[in-house]
Amino acid sequence: MNGPPLEAWLALSAALFAVGLFGVLTRKNLVAILLGVELMANAANLNMVALGHFRGTPFGQAAALFSIALTVAEVVVGLAIVVLLARTHKSVDADAPSEMQG
């Protein structure tokens, strides 16, 4: 198969991971934070598939399938928590509800 070399895929997934991490660290809106987490998880999946392909092993794709299922389970719970927060605080900002300190 002719296509981009492994380095290109690794660079793409590293960029995705960095963008996701940046979003998680800088965004205040919880939905945006969830999107950042999703980007990080997808960077990991892309990396697994790319590395597995160039290494000639099926384990990369197998791990990516498991990883996708795990991320879905996680995001379902995360969105439920966001809905709960929107109901109790009328806001989905991560630090709007700050009632604790120390």
Added chain:
Amino acid sequence: MMPLAIPIGVCALAVLVLAIDLVPGTGPRRGAAALAAAGLAALFVATWFVPSGVALSGAFENDAFTVYVQRIVLGAGVLAATGMIDHAERLFPRRHGEYLLLLLASTCGMTLLPGAKELITLIVAFELMGVPLYAMAALHKGTTIGNEGAVKLYVAGAVSAAITAYGLSFVIGATGETMFSVVRPGEGPMIVLGALLMLAGMAYKLGAVPFHGWVPDTYQGAPAPFVAFLSVAPKAAGLAGMARLLWEAFPRTADRWTPILLALAILSMAIGNALAIPQSNARRLLAYSGIGHMGLLLLALLMGRGSGLEAMVFYLATYVAANMGAFLVAEAVEADGGGEIAHFNGLARRNPGLGLALLLFLLSLGGIPFVAGFWGKMVLFRNAWLAGYTWFVLAGALVTVVGLFYYLRLGRAVYIEAPTNTAPVATGGAMRTAIVLAVLVTVGMGVFPTPFIEAAAAAGVAVGR
């Protein structure tokens, strides 16, 4: 399949509890919680009869290490299920069954994690442990800080999972395999990168400094019976999973990741204990002191196979009983008034049994002789000294003194300060049972530590054979 009997049993128990909860119209369901507690206790006993060996084509191994950690986790599960019975109606109206289902699902992941010997099994077990915990943290009705705690736990867990998966991809890329035994001979920068990313992801979940920001807020905001469980069981299982991963899959590159682990250990020990001193809320005090304990546990983890892991699992066993006990007492005091240290004033006069139990737990956490925590620290410091970490032992002794200072500040409130309200603190029968169990374990391990240490020594050499 027999070596997998314990995780399968926990899973079956979860399904049974869910089925009971779905039977319509039986009012409050104390029975379901009692069933969960009894079932977990039965599985705890069953750990002595499960044959050791591998299952799932070698992806899971039941050996002395797996069994030791499973007993810790199942013991914590029994205390958590028993301790929630009296408060469930107030904290989770009409949500008992869901709470128990989540508790058991998480416990299932925790019993799988210490035996995972394959990368995909490891991350699936880690997530099976983690995802139910997010939902449990948010189950608390009627408070808003509970939701804030749940959000922080969730974001920490999700970021940790993504970083771990990203690290995993590099390990697959470097070795083309997922079994620890096949990954093991691998060397090179890609393996080191993968190992470091997986290490960072898992340390995030365990709340080691500098990934500790979520810990105090989650501990303060989430429902009390849940925090008692969260503060010990995921730590025990997560550290066990890390021990397997690092010492069975990446021992060849140990000189590259042990410095990072050592830095995390020192920072956790120093910052956790320093920040515990000014706390005025009992739960936040226990949260920061827990970060300090995590520092000592990470040191034991990095000392590795044999003496290090022996100290780690034994320390965990002593820590689980004392810390859960302290949180259970805090829960009873909170139900009565509130969670500030001032609410503990005169507890010994208002309820002598509860006051004495809390004092024993605090002494154990502080490391005073004749309660379990002393032996935990003793074994850890002895083994660290023999392994050449002399200066770490001296620093550890110093923070132990600092720890005693803030633990006894709480003890002083209980025994010396005058109560503002002289009415006795009420505790329900189930709560008393859970606290008595925790006291028995704490004092029992303090007086007869030998069998526990011997079992821990067998567990310590089981990893990385």
